[in-house]
Amino acid sequence: MPIRPRPDARRARHVLAWLACAWLAGQLAVGLALDAGPTWVRFRQGDKVLRAAHSIAPQPFVALLGSSRFRDIELDALSDALGEATAAAPPPIVQGAVLAGDPVVYDFLLERLIAQGTPPTLAVLELSPETLSYPAHWIDKHVTRMFTWRDLPTWIGEVAARRTLGNLFEKRLQPIHVYRTELLGWLTLERGPYLRVPAPDETLSEDGRETRRGPRIPMGAHPIVLATATSGERGIDAKTSSGLRRMRDWLEDYRLGGGATRSLESALARCRAAGVPVVLVGVPVTSWHRELYTPEILAAYEAYLGPLLEDAGVPYADYRERVPDSLFVDNHHLSDEGGAVFGRMLAHEVIAPAWQRARR
Amino acid sequence: MLFHSAAYFWLFLATFAVHWGVLRSQRQRNVLLLVASLVFYANWNPLLVLLVVATAVYDYWMARAMERAPNDRARRARLVAAIAVPLGLLAFFKYTNFLVATAWPLARALGVSVDAPAFEIVLPLGISFYTFETIAYVVDVYRRRIPAERNPLDYSLFLLFFPHLIAGPIIRPGRFCPQVREARRFSWARVEIGARIFLLGLIKKAVIADQLALVVDPVFAEPAAYGSATIWTAVVCYAVQIYCDFSGYTDMAIGSAHALGIKLPMNFNMPYFAASPAEFWRRWHISLSTWLRDYLYIPLGGNRHGPSRTYLNLMITMLLGGLWHGAAWSFVLWGAYHGALLTVHRAVPWPGWTGARGLRPLKVAATFLLVCVGWVFFRAERIEDVGVILERMFRPVAGIALEPQVSALVAAILALVLAAHLLATLVDLPSAARRLPAPLLGAALAVALLLVQLLSPAQGGAFIYFQF
Numbered sequence: 001m002p003i004r005p006r007p008d009a010r011r012a013r014h015v016l017a018w019l020a021c022a023w024l025a026g027q028l029a030v031g032l033a034l035d036a037g038p039t040w041v042r043f044r045q046g047d048k049v050l051r052a053a054h055s056i057a058p059q060p061f062v063a064l065l066g067s068s069r070f071r072d073i074e075l076d077a078l079s080d081a082l083g084e085a086t087a088a089a090p091p092p093i094v095q096g097a098v099l100a101g102d103p104v105v106y107d108f109l110l111e112r113l114i115a116q117g118t119p120p121t122l123a124v125l126e127l128s129p130e131t132l133s134y135p136a137h138w139i140d141k142h143v144t145r146m147f148t149w150r151d152l153p154t155w156i157g158e159v160a161a162r163r164t165l166g167n168l169f170e171k172r173l174q175p176i177h178v179y180r181t182e183l184l185g186w187l188t189l190e191r192g193p194y195l196r197v198p199a200p201d202e203t204l205s206e207d208g209r210e211t212r213r214g215p216r217i218p219m220g221a222h223p224i225v226l227a228t229a230t231s232g233e234r235g236i237d238a239k240t241s242s243g244l245r246r247m248r249d250w251l252e253d254y255r256l257g258g259g260a261t262r263s264l265e266s267a268l269a270r271c272r273a274a275g276v277p278v279v280l281v282g283v284p285v286t287s288w289h290r291e292l293y294t295p296e297i298l299a300a301y302e303a304y305l306g307p308l309l310e311d312a313g314v315p316y317a318d319y320r321e322r323v324p325d326s327l328f329v330d331n332h333h334l335s336d337e338g339g340a341v342f343g344r345m346l347a348h349e350v351i352a353p354a355w356q357r358a359r360r
Numbered sequence: 361m362l363f364h365s366a367a368y369f370w371l372f373l374a375t376f377a378v379h380w381g382v383l384r385s386q387r388q389r390n391v392l393l394l395v396a397s398l399v400f401y402a403n404w405n406p407l408l409v410l411l412v413v414a415t416a417v418y419d420y421w422m423a424r425a426m427e428r429a430p431n432d433r434a435r436r437a438r439l440v441a442a443i444a445v446p447l448g449l450l451a452f453f454k455y456t457n458f459l460v461a462t463a464w465p466l467a468r469a470l471g472v473s474v475d476a477p478a479f480e481i482v483l484p485l486g487i488s489f490y491t492f493e494t495i496a497y498v499v500d501v502y503r504r505r506i507p508a509e510r511n512p513l514d515y516s517l518f519l520l521f522f523p524h525l526i527a528g529p530i531i532r533p534g535r536f537c538p539q540v541r542e543a544r545r546f547s548w549a550r551v552e553i554g555a556r557i558f559l560l561g562l563i564k565k566a567v568i569a570d571q572l573a574l575v576v577d578p579v580f581a582e583p584a585a586y587g588s589a590t591i592w593t594a595v596v597c598y599a600v601q602i603y604c605d606f607s608g609y610t611d612m613a614i615g616s617a618h619a620l621g622i623k624l625p626m627n628f629n630m631p632y633f634a635a636s637p638a639e640f641w642r643r644w645h646i647s648l649s650t651w652l653r654d655y656l657y658i659p660l661g662g663n664r665h666g667p668s669r670t671y672l673n674l675m676i677t678m679l680l681g682g683l684w685h686g687a688a689w690s691f692v693l694w695g696a697y698h699g700a701l702l703t704v705h706r707a708v709p710w711p712g713w714t715g716a717r718g719l720r721p722l723k724v725a726a727t728f729l730l731v732c733v734g735w736v737f738f739r740a741e742r743i744e745d746v747g748v749i750l751e752r753m754f755r756p757v758a759g760i761a762l763e764p765q766v767s768a769l770v771a772a773i774l775a776l777v778l779a780a781h782l783l784a785t786l787v788d789l790p791s792a793a794r795r796l797p798a799p800l801l802g803a804a805l806a807v808a809l810l811l812v813q814l815l816s817p818a819q820g821g822a823f824i825y826f827q828f
Binding site: 008009010011012013014015016017018019020021022023026027174176177180181183184192193194195196197198199200 | 547548549551552553555571572574575578579582585590760762763765766769770798799801802803805806807809810813814815816817818
């Protein structure tokens with residue numbers, strides 16, 4: 001484009017002002033549309049949970065809600081063990097654990113599950129000291145996936161405390177850029193990439209789903225570990241070491257409270273109001289991970305949890321020390337084998353009794 | 361730091377605000393631009409910024425020394441020294457591994473049985489561009505076209521000014537330095553024009569080039585797996601991708617500089633509407649082709665010594681032009697191919713009727729086809745792939761095909777680019793924009809910006825010419 005000097009400064013100012021205003025108006029309008037839009041546009045994983053529940057209802061089901069650590073549970077092993085324990089056909093299980101899933105996320109999902117008329121028959125909620133910390137560690141993800149303009153006054157302080165205000169403003173003020181993939185998916189009803197060229201060595205399965213990480217663990221192959229876990233034979237590998245480093249940063253200057261505890265209390269109240277029984281589960285972690293829980297952290301956690309459980313009348317099953325270190329792939333994620341062992345323990349000790357109580 | 365990144369946006373915004381809003385003297389503004397340029401480069405590699413600074417200092421000093429030379433002989437010796445150092449640095453950083461890889465098979469043939477050494481050399485960003493700029497400067501001083509710069513700050517800014525530092529346009533000191541010396545006045549009109557040019561570049565880069573890369577990259581990675589139609593599609597897409605990528609970069613550079621009160625030269629003039637290879641080079645990467653003409657082709661003798669010498673000069677110029685792009689045989693072949701095209705175009709006694717106006721579309725199409733064939737040499741990931749791609753282009757072969765909806769989308773993008781070219785040829789767009797009411801023009805620009813933000817791919821790539 002050739003450069004031609006133009007003396008009309010007033011007009012140029014107006015053009016630039018209109019550009020800025022129209023750009024901002026466009027961004028805000030699309031942002032509001034995204035806030036009001038369906039869950040799948042911004043929070044695809046969460047939407048999968050809602051859809052899974054919708055496909056099962058009105059049949060009673062168990063919902064597992066938590067983080068990637070709960071996603072490691074081998075559902076087949078859990079389901080088989082549940083059938084064994086209840087001496088009946090096992091209830092359907094909705095894997096509602098999502099990446100970066102904490103009480104804020106499961107309060108959000110429970111609200112929608114109840115609102116869409118598919119409340120779980122039993123809700124099993126993952127809990128750990130780190131997911132109750134202030135400021136919420138995954139608040140950045142929550143800003144991206146869940147928060148709307150309406151949530152801003154409640155959360156802005158905690159977002160600032162987590163030092164991610166820039167991310168918040170980016171998501172709020174230029175959603176067209178941040179959510180471009182999601183928006184195009186919404187507009188075209190098809191996910192990108194739209195200019196995909198098949199590669200010669202393409203090995204995706206026909207339905208494009210992820211493949212399993214390993215072979216299914218056969219029933220009864222692993223006994224339930226009842227003893228308190230020890231470090232076992234597994235040493236600290238690079239992955240564990242880096243996970244521990246991150247966790248150490250996470251737990252530094254630990255403070256319990258804020259949005260995470262508010263959301264946990266809200267989730268419990270929501271379930272009580274909807275008549276959904278709840279079990280809280282302390283998620284298994286390695287001994288090295290547990291060493292990062294200082295006496296002060298544990299004291300704060302227990303001091304908060306005790307009265308809460310008593311008031312809400314909710315059971316708490318603590319599995320933090322129940323799985324040996326050899327059944328983890330890092331500091332707090334279970335291996336396939338560990339997922340099967342934990343699933344069977346959870347089925348026998350927690351879900352089966354709670355399910356039978358809930359069905360009575 | 362990419363022009364379409366948040367980091368650049370904030371750097372530019374801060375520089376712009378301080379440049380026009382805080383500083384009043386020209387000297388302070390130049391210091392600011394220099395500091396911003398150093399930050400811009402150091403963001404990639406803080407250490408290698410010293411290399412650019414050292415080159416600037418050296419050639420500033422050598423040009424002054426040239427002026428003080430007692431006689432022509434001393435003057436020439438200082439010119440050689442002034443060119444040798446930046447050229448030596450370019451050769452070291454860019455061509456060492458290429459030379460080793462080329463020389464080693466010969467050494468082996470002569471009985472040397474030592475393994476070829478592999479040097480881990482980081483190629484300084486923009487070295488090819490600023491080396492040519494500094495050579496242009498010392499040669500112009502030597503030829504007494506311009507006086508040597510008195511102010512080291514002004515000369516450093518000529519070389520380091522961030523909008524053109526990494527990938528041009530290759531600027532001439534005679535045009536740039538006076539702008540740095542003159543007082544710059546803020547003008548909303550210039551800012552608006554700069555914003556429009558920048559936005560145009562952003563559309564070319566983020567919406568067209570980066571999207572087409574999704575089609576081009578897999579095909580050029582494994583060309584033997586794809587059918588002829590897919591290969592043709594990828595080659596044409598690459599022709600459009602490299603144009604939009606490079607001219608998009610240039611537009612963003614020109615737009616940024618314009619808003620800061622500095623004019624950079626135009627680098628592209630709808631090259632795919634050229635009706636001959638010679639015209640293509642007058643429209644494509646204009647700052648490089650004019651540099652090659654002024655500092656290589658003409659000093660070699662140009663067309664002043666008969667046809668054979670002219671053809672030889674053309675071939676040498678284009679071969680070195682190809683090698684300038686990259687240290688690989690594929691670039692040398694690309695240069696040789698264009699040298700051959702220019703030579704043939706010049707040598708053939710075209711009959712008079714071929715100049716008829718009605719034949720121009722045909723000639724444009726033929727030139728585009730020839731240029732596309734050249735891009736195969738330029739883009740092929742391995743030299744062996746050139747043969748595979750060319751064979752598949754001209755002998756129908758079955759292989760992996762694009763899905764119909766992908767083909768349709770690609771066709772739509774290419775049609776959009778063609779339509780924009782035609783529109784820009786048939787309509788005086790700047791005049792048309794001037795006639796639009798300000799709110800409408802502002803809203804149209806905002807919609808364009810929003811579309812850029814919506815359509816830019818999830819993983820935006822670096823500019824192709826950054827590697828040169």
